[in-house]
Amino acid sequence: MKNQPLITVGMMDRQTEVTGSLNGNFRGDGSEPVSGRFSAKAEGGMIVLTDEAFRETARSPSIRLTARQGSTFSLFNVLIGVGFHWERREDQTFQGNLIFQIRRDGMMTVINEISLEDYLTSVISSEMSADAPMEFLKAHAILSRSWLLSGFRQKEKKAETPVRTEKLGTGEIIRWYDREDHDLFDVCADDHCQRYQGITKIVADRVKQAVQETHGRVITFRDEICDARYSKCCGGLTENFDTAWENKRIPYLASISDASGPHQPIETEEEASAWILSDPKAYCRTKDEGLLEKILPGFDRETKNFFRWTVEYSREELEGILREKSGFDFGRLKEIIPLRRGPSGRISRLKIVGSKRSVIVGKELEIRRWLSPSHLYSSAFLVSAQHPPCEENERFIFQGAGWGHGVGLCQIGAAVMATQRFLAEEILKHYFLGVEIKKIY
Numbered sequence: 146m147k148n149q150p151l152i153t154v155g156m157m158d159r160q161t162e163v164t165g166s167l168n169g170n171f172r173g174d175g176s177e178p179v180s181g182r183f184s185a186k187a188e189g190g191m192i193v194l195t196d197e198a199f200r201e202t203a204r205s206p207s208i209r210l211t212a213r214q215g216s217t218f219s220l221f222n223v224l225i226g227v228g229f230h231w232e233r234r235e236d237q238t239f240q241g242n243l244i245f246q247i248r249r250d251g252m253m254t255v256i257n258e259i260s261l262e263d264y265l266t267s268v269i270s271s272e273m274s275a276d277a278p279m280e281f282l283k284a285h286a287i288l289s290r291s292w293l294l295s296g297f298r299q300k301e302k303k304a305e306t307p308v309r310t311e312k313l314g315t316g317e318i319i320r321w322y323d324r325e326d327h328d329l330f331d332v333c334a335d336d337h338c339q340r341y342q343g344i345t346k347i348v349a350d351r352v353k354q355a356v357q358e359t360h361g362r363v364i365t366f367r368d369e370i371c372d373a374r375y376s377k378c379c380g381g382l383t384e385n386f387d388t389a390w391e392n393k394r395i396p397y398l399a400s401i402s403d404a405s406g407p408h409q410p411i412e413t414e415e416e417a418s419a420w421i422l423s424d425p426k427a428y429c430r431t432k433d434e435g436l437l438e439k440i441l442p443g444f445d446r447e448t449k450n451f452f453r454w455t456v457e458y459s460r461e462e463l464e465g466i467l468r469e470k471s472g473f474d475f476g477r478l479k480e481i482i483p484l485r486r487g488p489s490g491r492i493s494r495l496k497i498v499g500s501k502r503s504v505i506v507g508k509e510l511e512i513r514r515w516l517s518p519s520h521l522y523s524s525a526f527l528v529s530a531q532h533p534p535c536e537e538n539e540r541f542i543f544q545g546a547g548w549g550h551g552v553g554l555c556q557i558g559a560a561v562m563a564t565q566r567f568l569a570e571e572i573l574k575h576y577f578l579g580v581e582i583k584k585i586y
């Protein structure tokens with residue numbers, strides 16, 4: 146790869162009308178440059194572009210406006226945080242080119258075409274605080290770049306492999322959710338891919354520096370760009386790829402001890418219990434609020450106990466959650482039995498036994514969805530049921546370790562490593578086994 150690639154980001158999808166402004170000159174299909182306020186409407190299989198005087202400037206199923214040097218564009222009323230409690234609309238400003246595309250159903254998609262490095266600078270500044278340790282920001286820049294580029298490559302050779310798979314047997318539901326492809330663009334602008342707010346938020350110099358200093362650098366394994374995964378906190382041991390997703394081994398996404406010394410992988414229930422109930426040394430075992438504030442976005446900071454945690458439900462409460470989240474009525478909930486765990490203690494097959502039915506559920510994300518009104522922190526947990534003589538007081542107690550799927554880089558551990566003077570490359574090589582960091586453009 147000689148030059149950095151361009152990436153297409155789906156800004157707004159399935160719209161009938163979009164308004165905004167071109168700040169500076171853009172080149173359309175005509176010879177005249179266009180600028181100023183605009184409106185784009187989907188009308189009878191065409192996109193009709195009008196300027197601020199409501200004059201039609203273009204009409205086509207696909208319109209491309211190429212930015213001249215230094216020009217930006219703004220989109221008005223962009224919906225962000227879709228489906229989350231912070232969902233709202235705001236005006237956003239972007240660098241790069243603006244593309245309108247008609248979908249088969251006659252609706253319109255708005256796409257921003259931008260260089261990969263500019264895109265990275267933007268997503269890293271909206272996802273993390275600019276005060277995060279520099280080597281952590283650099284490690285994250287290399288990781289996000291690798292993840293994106295490996296996605297492009299997978300797309301080229303994919304087609305036949307399902308990204309979201311379900312195996313429905315008798316009383317067994319094993320699901321995982323992998324990257325879902327978008328049809329008209331590479332990534333969307335929401336949390337589904339990576340939150341992208343263009344240059345709306347002031348991009349901090351330190352984030353720019355982290356991206357620039359790692360320009361074109363990616364994580365590779367046997368000369369292939371790595372599908373670099375990450376989660377919030379591994380809990381002291383990272384997890385194997387196949388505990389969370391497809392049944393295949395990815396050598397660089399294998400369990401490691403997130404500490405300076407080794408630790409045996411968890412194999413038995415006794416080992417899981419001893420591990421989860423212990424308070425082992427690990428990079429991600431930190432209560433340093435100052436540091437957490439620098440790496441976690443605001444809405445995540447409410448979670449304080451993520452390294453080891455406890456969640457308790459009354460039996461009725463858990464039955465209600467299960468009914469709603471799984472769609473099954475288990476009747477009177479009797480037992481919750483881990484059937485298979487990965488090396489970090491995360492459960493990938495769990496048996497839920499009720500008076501009306503028993504179901505085996507997996508993998509880790511589906512388990513976490515079923516057992517909480519939102520998501521349980523992780524599937525590395527022990528369940529104990531308290532059955533006192535009086536039935537009304539029955540309780541289920543979950544004691545767990547870590548936050549997220551635990552595969553690949555542990556963000557909190559990586560940030561702590563950066564404060565202990567580890568370099569970005571050392572941090573990445575700690576989490577991704579046997580990899581090299583290479584500059585590919």
Ligand SMILES: [Zn+2]
Nearest residue numbers: 332333337338
């Ligand atoms: Zn997406």
Ligand SMILES: [Zn+2]
Nearest residue numbers: 379429555558
């Ligand atoms: Zn960790």
